Each structure stands twice: as C-alpha cells, then as structure tokens.
Amino acid sequence: MKNFLFILSFLFASQFAFAEKVTDYVNPFIGTTNYGTTNPGAIVPHGMVTVAPFNVMGSEINKYDKDSQWFSTGFEYTNSYFTGLSHNSLSGVGCPELGSLLLMPTTGKLEVDYTKYGSKASNLKSVPGKFSCRFDKYNVTSVSSATVRTGITEFTFPEGESNILFNLGEGLTNESGSYTRFVSDTEIEGIKLQGTFCYNPEAVFPVYFVLRVSKAPETSGYWKKQRPMTAEAAWDATAGKYKLYERYRRDIAGDDIGVYFRYNTAKNEKIIVKVGISYVSIANARENLDKEQPDFNLERTAKSASEEWEKNLSRVKVEGGTYDQKVVFYTALYHALIHPNILNDVNGEYPAMETGITMKTNSTRYTVFSLWDTYRNVHQLLTLLYPEKQLDMVRTMVDMYKESGWLPKWELFGRETLTMEGDPAIPVIVDSWMKGLRDFDVNTAYEAIYKSATTLPGKDNFLRPDNDDYWQLGYVPLREKYDNSVSHALEYYIADNALAKFANALGKKEDATRFHAQSLNYKY
Numbered sequence: 001m002k003n004f005l006f007i008l009s010f011l012f013a014s015q016f017a018f019a020e021k022v023t024d025y026v027n028p029f030i031g032t033t034n035y036g037t038t039n040p041g042a043i044v045p046h047g048m049v050t051v052a053p054f055n056v057m058g059s060e061i062n063k064y065d066k067d068s069q070w071f072s073t074g075f076e077y078t079n080s081y082f083t084g085l086s087h088n089s090l091s092g093v094g095c096p097e098l099g100s101l102l103l104m105p106t107t108g109k110l111e112v113d114y115t116k117y118g119s120k121a122s123n124l125k126s127v128p129g130k131f132s133c134r135f136d137k138y139n140v141t142s143v144s145s146a147t148v149r150t151g152i153t154e155f156t157f158p159e160g161e162s163n164i165l166f167n168l169g170e171g172l173t174n175e176s177g178s179y180t181r182f183v184s185d186t187e188i189e190g191i192k193l194q195g196t197f198c199y200n201p202e203a204v205f206p207v208y209f210v211l212r213v214s215k216a217p218e219t220s221g222y223w224k225k226q227r228p229m230t231a232e233a234a235w236d237a238t239a240g241k242y243k244l245y246e247r248y249r250r251d252i253a254g255d256d257i258g259v260y261f262r263y264n265t266a267k268n269e270k271i272i273v274k275v276g277i278s279y280v281s282i283a284n285a286r287e288n289l290d291k292e293q294p295d296f297n298l299e300r301t302a303k304s305a306s307e308e309w310e311k312n313l314s315r316v317k318v319e320g321g322t323y324d325q326k327v328v329f330y331t332a333l334y335h336a337l338i339h340p341n342i343l344n345d346v347n348g349e350y351p352a353m354e355t356g357i358t359m360k361t362n363s364t365r366y367t368v369f370s371l372w373d374t375y376r377n378v379h380q381l382l383t384l385l386y387p388e389k390q391l392d393m394v395r396t397m398v399d400m401y402k403e404s405g406w407l408p409k410w411e412l413f414g415r416e417t418l419t420m421e422g423d424p425a426i427p428v429i430v431d432s433w434m435k436g437l438r439d440f441d442v443n444t445a446y447e448a449i450y451k452s453a454t455t456l457p458g459k460d461n462f463l464r465p466d467n468d469d470y471w472q473l474g475y476v477p478l479r480e481k482y483d484n485s486v487s488h489a490l491e492y493y494i495a496d497n498a499l500a501k502f503a504n505a506l507g508k509k510e511d512a513t514r515f516h517a518q519s520l521n522y523k524y
C-alpha cells in the first residue's frame with residue numbers, strides 16, 4: 001500500500017512538473033522574414049518597451065537595408081550584420097518607425113561608426129519576454145528582457161578592453177535629433193525625436209530615456225558625427241567624421257550622437273544595462289525605471305515577463321491539433337497581444353492626443369491604434385478574451401476625441417497619421433458596446449461617431465474627406481488614378497452600418513434609419 005501511495009504521489013507530482021506551458025508553443029521568429037515585419041525582441045503584453053535585435057543597416061552583406069530600400073522593420077531573419085539592440089519597435093506594420101535607442105557591445109579599440117562596429121550574430125534565441133544572441137565579432141553574449149516600460153540586457157564579455165555603445169543617431173525612424181547628458185558615471189538621460197510615419201512629416205513625438213549601467217566604466221564620453229567643413233574650418237581632422245568627446249561632460253545634442261562606456265573586463269565578466277523610457281518626460285522615464293527595474297536582476301525580470309505571457313496566453317486552451325498547429329495558433333495570439341501598447345507611465349501620466357499636454361489616467365492609456373488593420377478581427381478577439389483590455393482601449397479612443405476633436409484612425413504615440421482608409425473607430429466602439437462592454441462615456445462616444453459621419457464640407461472632416469460626394473451621390477467617384485475611391489466608400493458603408501445599429505440601440509431611431517439607408521448604397 002505504501003509503495004502504491006508513493007507511486008501515485010510521484011505520478012501526481014510529475015504531472016505538474018511536466019505540465020504543458022502554452023508559451024512553449026510561441027515562436028517569435030515567425031513573421032521575421034519575407035516582409036512579415038515582426039521581430040523576436042523581448043516584450044511583455046502591450047509593453048511600451050521592446051528590446052529587439054537591429055540588423056537592417058550598415059553593411060552590404062545584408063540583403064535588406066533600410067537606407068537603400070523601403071523596409072519597415074528593424075530585424076530581418078536572413079540578414080547577418082547587427083548594429084545593436086533597439087528599445088522600441090513596431091510589429092507587423094508597413095511603414096518604418098521607432099527602432100531607436102540602439103545598445104551595442106564591442107571589444108578592443110573604441111569604434112563608434114556603425115558601419116564598422118557592427119557584427120555578425122549567432123545563437124539567436126527568443127521566447128516570450130526574453131531574447132539572447134552572441135555577437136560573433138566580439139565573442140560577447142547578450143541576454144535581454146523587459147517590463148512594461150523598461151528593458152534590461154546582460155552582456156558577458158571576454159577578457160580585455162570592452163565597450164558599451166548607446167547610439168542615439170541611428171534607428172528605423174526617419175526623424176532626426178537627440179539630446180543626452182551624464183547624470184553620473186553610471187547614468188545618462190536624454191531624449192530622441194521620432195515620427196514621420198507613413199509620409200507624415202509633422203507627426204513627430206519624443207521618447208525620453210534614462211540608462212544605467214551596473215558597473216562604473218573606466219572612461220566614458222560622447223560621440224557626434226561632424227558636418228563637412230571647408231575653408232577656415234578645414235583644419236579640423238574630424239570634419240565629416242565621428243568626433244569623440246573624451247573630456248567634455250556637459251549636455252550634448254545633434255542628429256547623430258551617442259554615448260560610450262569603456263571597461264577592462266575579466267573573462268566572462270557580466271555588465272548589465274537597463275533603460276527606462278517615457279513619452280512624457282525624463283523624470284517619468286526615471287520613475288518608470290526606479291519602480292519597474294529597481295536593481296539589475298535580469299533573471300527576475302525574464303521570469304516575470306514569462307509568467308505574464310503565460311497568464312495572458314492561457315486564456316485559450318487548445319484541444320487536439322498537431323504541435324505545429326498549436327505553434328501557429330499561440331504565436332498568432334502572441335502577436336495579437338503586442339499592439340496596442342501601454343502609453344501611460346507608472347504615475348498615470350501620458351501625452352494628450354495631438355497637443356502632447358501631460359494628462360493623467362486612473363486606468364490604462366493605450367497607443368498604436370492601427371484601426372483599419374484591426375477593426376474587423378483583433379478588437380473582436382480582445383473583446384471576447386480580454387474584455388478588460390478592450391474596455392480601456394475604447395475609453396482611450398473616446399478620450400482621444402475629447403482631447404483632439406476626432407476619433408483615431410491610425411494613431412501613433414499621441415499623433416494621428418491618417419494612414420489607411422475609412423472611419424474604423426466606429427465599428428470597434430459599436431462592436432464592443434454590442435458585446436456588453438458599456439462602462440465608458442457612451443454619450444460622448446456617440447457624439448464623436450456622429451461628428452465624423454456627418455461633418456461637411458469634406459475638407460473640414462479629419463476622417464472622411466470624401467463626405468461631400470458620399471452624402472450627395474451615395475458613393476465616392478473616381479477623380480484620379482489610384483485614388484482609392486471604391487475602398488473609401490466601402491469603409492464608410494461599413495462604419496455607417498455600425499453607426500445605425502448603435503443609434504437604434506440607443507433609441508435614436510431617426511439617426512438609425514438615416515445611416516442604415518446610407519450604408520446600403522453599395523448595392524447601387
């Protein structure tokens with residue numbers, strides 16, 4: 001009997017020891033080639049920070065290069081020349097943006113030109129919340145993880161001269177301009193401008209950062225790419241080159257700047273770098289770092305990130321199917337939980353829509369609303385599986401209207417890019433309400449929806465510039481080749497159909513009749 005109980009206890013314990021984890025089915029490398037534009041970086045669900053490998057610039061050995069062709073991701077699986085780890089990224093988008101705050105380990109003589117300091121990488125591994133690789137040129141291993149608003153990376157160096165570079169001039173964004181300063185030997189702070197997403201030169205926004213290293217360097221300093229100089233200034237040997245600032249310790253700014261930390265490391269010595277970011281202020285970036293990353297504990301961060309992914313992905317349990325089918329499913333669900341991203345800092349502050357004025361929320365403020373891409377699928381999924389998140393996303397969209405006068409179409413860190421078609425916020429809000437998510441400002445939501453549907457003339461309508469013809473003719477006529485007239489009209493019909501249902505449910509019968517009739521004009 002005792003033997004039987006022992007065997008039973010062993011089997012019971014073994015069942016839990018080898019319990020299936022759904023995160024084991026996630027393959028973050030899916031979608032990272034053939035213009036899939038995903039990345040294998042370390043991120044938590046809807047995280048503000050992604051610590052991701054960056055390998056799309058600086059060398060002809062790469063097949064895909066952001067500076068020689070249209071390329072909208074910082075990582076391409078088939079590329080082999082790496083120039084660091086970025087700390088913010090977009091996933092699955094068609095226009096380049098973010099991919100900034102590039103961290104790179106090197107060894108030997110200090111080199112700050114990314115076309116020279118880049119390295120091939122091997123042993124790339126990625127699981128939800130953790131990324132690792134080996135920078136072959138320097139025999140340095142790198143392991144990264146993230147919290148919502150911070151990233152942490154551990155470098156293991158060989159013996160000898162070692163360097164940590166923080167490149168503020170390069171990245172995937174087309175915007176330029178950065179500022180930084182030393183706070184102490186182990187801490188820097190600063191700001192980098194980003195934006196211009198999808199042909200929008202004024203859709204610019206700042207990212208603020210605080211970076212700390214776990215060990216004080218032997219020396220540190222700045223670099224800046226100098227402009228070409230002639231005539232009186234021709235004597236300067238750094239003209240048109242990277243200039244090192246080895247003794248200058250005050251603030252520095254420019255289009256192509258960076259910070260270096262130099263060490264004399266023992267064999268297999270580990271140095272950890274952590275970065276906190278904010279879209280409000282440097283002070284908030286520091287508070288985010290202090291609260292979410294109080295020390296330099298990579299293992300704890302990675303464990304917490306893994307547990308957060310397991311909790312989120314475990315809302316769906318799959319029965320049957322093959323291993324590969326489960327990999328496809330859970331990886332797709334993983335990708336669906338990357339965007340929208342959390343925008344508010346730990347203190348609740350966030351930049352208001354368009355103005356950037358600092359405001360505060362008691363819930364969660366989201367950003368990166370690629371609504372034409374997501375209104376017919378992702379948000380319905382979130383409503384069913386993660387209603388608490390979807391509710392905060394609807395609240396966010398309504399608050400964006402209160403702050404800017406319009407609902408979002410393709411919003412990015414508080415700036416409207418007006419990318420893609422139609423009036424896609426309407427179906428998202430209405431579908432959420434119809435499925436029972438009603439704890440938001442419904443009256444203001446209806447006001448916002450009605451405004452975008454009816455504002456005339458079209459030139460005054462931020463979301464529906466074709467409204468004149470749409471209401472007069474019932475469709476959008478072709479004016480010039482490739483003007484997307486048909487898709488514009490179809491998207492308006494879809495939005496108005498949702499609006500009609502919303503109006504009817506709210507007892508606004510005349511509005512319901514009007515918008516329902518308008519939505520049926522696709523038949524004629």
